[in-house]
Amino acid sequence: MKVLVGLGSCGIAAGGRKVLESINESVAKNGLDIIVEPTGCVGMCFHEPLVDIIDGDKKYTYGHVNAEIANKIVESHLVNGKPLTEYLIYTNDEPDVFVKNQLKVALENCGQINPENINDYLEVGGYKALEKVLTSMKQEEVIEEMKISGLRGRGGAGFPTWFKWDAALKSKGTEKYVVCNADEGDPGAFMDRSVLEGDPHKLIEGMIICGFAMGSNHGVIYCRAEYPLAIKRLNIAIEQATEKNYLGENILGTGFSFDLRIKMGAGAFVCGEETALIESLEGKRGMPRLKPPFPAQSGYWRKPTNINNVETFANVSWIISHGPEKFAAIGTEKSKGTKVFALSGKIKLGGLAEVPMGMTLREVIFGIGGGIKGDKKFKAVQLGGPSGGCLPESLLDTPVTYEDLSKTGAIVGSGGMVVMDETTCIVDVTKFFLEFTCNESCGKCTYCRVGTKRMLQILEKITEGNGTMEDLDELEALALSVKDASLCGLGQTAPNPVLTSLKYFRDEYIAHIVDKKCPAKKCTALLTYNIDTEKCTGCTLCARKCPVQAIDGTVKNPHVIIQDKCIKCGNCYTACKFGAVEII
Template identity: 65%
Template sequence: MKVIVGQGSCGVATGAKKTADEFVKQIADKNLNVEVGLTGCVGTCYLEPIVDIYADNGELTRYVKVQPGMVAEIVEKHLVGGQAVSTSSISEIDEKFIEKQQRVVLRNCGLIDPENIEEYIAVGGYEATKKVVTSMTPDEVIEEIKISGLRGRGGAGFPTWFKWNAAKSNPGKDKYIVCNADEGDPGAFMDRSVLEGDPHSLIEGMIIGGFAMGATEGVIYVRAEYPLAIHRLEIAMAQAREKGYLGKNVFGSGYNFDLRIKAGAGAFVCGEETALIASLEGERGMPRLKPPFPAQKGYWQMPTNINNVETFANVAWIIVNGGAAFGAMGTEQSKGTKVFALAGKIKKGGLVEVPMGLPLKDVIFGIGDGIKNDKKFKAVQMGGPSGGCIPAELIDTPVTYEDINKTGAIVGSGGMIVMDEDTCMVDMARYFLDFTRKESCGKCNYCRVGTKRMLEILERITRGEGKDGDIELLEELAYKIKDGSMCGLGQTAPNPVLTTIKYFRNEYEDHIYNKKCTAKSCKPLLTFTITDKCVGCTLCSRKCPVEAITGTVKKLHVIDQATCIKCGKCLETCKFGAIEKN
């Protein structure tokens, strides 16, 4: 019998490490012959901490939301007594979350120990590497990737084979392959989960990519805020070297290839490839004009290829199963699968991997089970700060690069932030613009100054100080910033503003002309009043932190609007529904 505790960042954040330690203690106290192991995130983050118990015959029993206090009962009844404790398998717990998924990138996440290379090998790991370096030519590898239709999963969706072929075709004494693991979008955690749950899939993809373009050195540029991912990558790389899969003479083929990790400082702009290269070289992370492209002159002016984690994690599967098998999933132009991080006002947040072309509705409602507290779905932000808001009326939009682009958003790296009726779209635009303004490297005037001016306007509007012409001024600035910025950060920074104006212009107008927040979210525009339902219980006045509520027992109370700080404590406290928020 074996106990496996999910210990991705989502599991650890909910107490999985303490749960695992308690299992070790309880099992030792009872002198049981039971191994306690770990795995990464299986995707159902909303069920963490997750504990899988495998019987000797391989039968799985899965426990969810397991806190340390629950361990003693599970050990006593299940491990000792052989009787499950009110649980079921993941398919029975949440069949809808799994049934519409097709897992390629996440094929091993939550199923194998990321710190044990033998478990990766047992599920076919490094077979693709062996096949490539011992029996294929670089051109054959690139052709297989071309057949697959794999496009870069980092945001731009550029054909992977083309980038590889460009790096291969350009002469250079040295060539480099780089993984962009600097996942910076708010609400995105796809790459982190792969690094934590299946690091060998990334390593294998980079070895194969390096072979295809003639690179002998690879760099994984991962944000320093991902310490668990870095730790598991280091373990995986050491194990691969020990096996002879990484380093000199890979699989005895004569091909030399090794990897190293560069911990980035968490600058969002370093997601742009030329800024990333500058950071690798020890310079400030600032983009440069293209051409020359990295495939011509990249890291140390040598031919360089950059893809993100998810892109590389597809490669070994494609080599083993064939490019045609990957291309058979998805649509004609957007092939394969895509991993999305469901976050925000959704019932079942976590990671999902679906074939491209599945409607947004199937992802948000079919897999994510809809909106928390059954509130009304309002919009979904796709593509992070560089993306846009897709409104409820476009919920049937297929998830493809082309269809999402038509809405004004982008697929991006895969973040999906779901919003309900209580979300103020003006404030949402302000939040994302505040992020991009802070993350601007400052090289371009339009990006550095323009985003600040746009943010100032949005802040005024959300404070109730908007004025006639503000919407038009926002649009004018947005297009100038898009046209005048050198890199993707500035060129896409206005997207959240433009899409919210396009689909939710009425909310901007309400803020500016009626001094009202449609979603009743912006504090400066809120008014709390006490209605005739008040019975004079005095509870609200006692809970008010600024003593803005006055009144005597069994008499109607009153809120002093000049003193009220709009905290909403009275609304939360009142048991008679006598407080109104307007």
């Protein structure tokens, strides 16, 4: 029997470490011969802290566990053999709706093994794909399997993985590099972090296979320093893999050598662009290079370099082990395999979901994510982070593929999926994403540096109630210019939130400009707080909470808001227990 405690970042934040300590103490106290280990995130962040009890072929999953509940689980389930149904989420015989509609390839081991113990990875077939490649395959054969599989880069652009590997293989030079982009800077994205924290050996194995295929003996993982747990577990995994000769000199006696190191980045969003990442790796400021030459010809230290993100590498060993045809059979004709999405925002079941490409947005958001919090009305979903697009309810049946999402103006991106409900102001959200990309622009090219700033100024003007209809024309023209003329992917995709929100939610912009109203009641400058005198009981609570004494009235008599003094802080609205304060 084994007990696994979810200790990904989400599990730790929810109190998972105390749960692990409590279980260890209870197991020792009762003299039980049971293995208790940490594991990564299984994707059900909304149920953390999670505890799995594995008894032979049977698996029991408990959610929202704290130290006290952990003791009860040990006493009832482990000592007396009676599952504690009160806290039981699901069993593998009766899976939760969030789990049963997924298909896990990249995340197959996350939440299932101890990421700090290489033996757990080996028990589930880890490094078998590497052994197969090094002992029985040629470089061209490995690349051909990637080609047959149809694996495309999971970092955003969806470029064919085999093509990049082949280009690097054919580039002249004896010194080549494999680089993993683990920068993951999108707000609302945490797919790569889950792999790094929950299954680091899967990434390492994929990178070594890539190194063999393209003729490289050197690998670098570029990971943002804001991922301390991921970096810790990667370092442990690299040390363990080296000890067992899966890394280092003469791997498994095959004559192939591969070393791997970690480079911590400072969290610059632009370093998600591969040439800016290379500049940062070389100790320079992260700014994109002109292409061509592409990294496959001239990359890190001007040597042939292949860059893929974490999720892309995490698919490699599965493809080699199960066969490229099996991977290609998943998904659609042009978008094959699975894709991991980070579900966040106004969604009931926020977390990680890995689904076959081709599943619709509706199936992901309502089928797996459980729909909208508080059963409010769905309004939009932002796909691809700040570089993605904002799609309305009418497009919920769009298949999640590179081609179909591109047609809408959005992108698959790295996999962020931020869900919004009726209380969200689309103009305000667009301003938020523009503010992010504007701040993260490296400033190298004028269109990105100046254009994003000017677009942000227009959005600020609109949300403050000073916009004009001419501003919409200028905003759209600017967005198209920045998209066409920017040097790298940051600038080229930064206008996407603007263009898609103007396309699908223009009425909301017009309401801000013409009616001077924010339909979602979020833009402070366009709000007016008023007290319904028929509902007001004169309790004086609103007046006591007002920081500027803008509410007039006596006890047990209706109150009035003095509009000239009101700073629209919303304290009165929050404080009123009778629904008398309204926003108009």
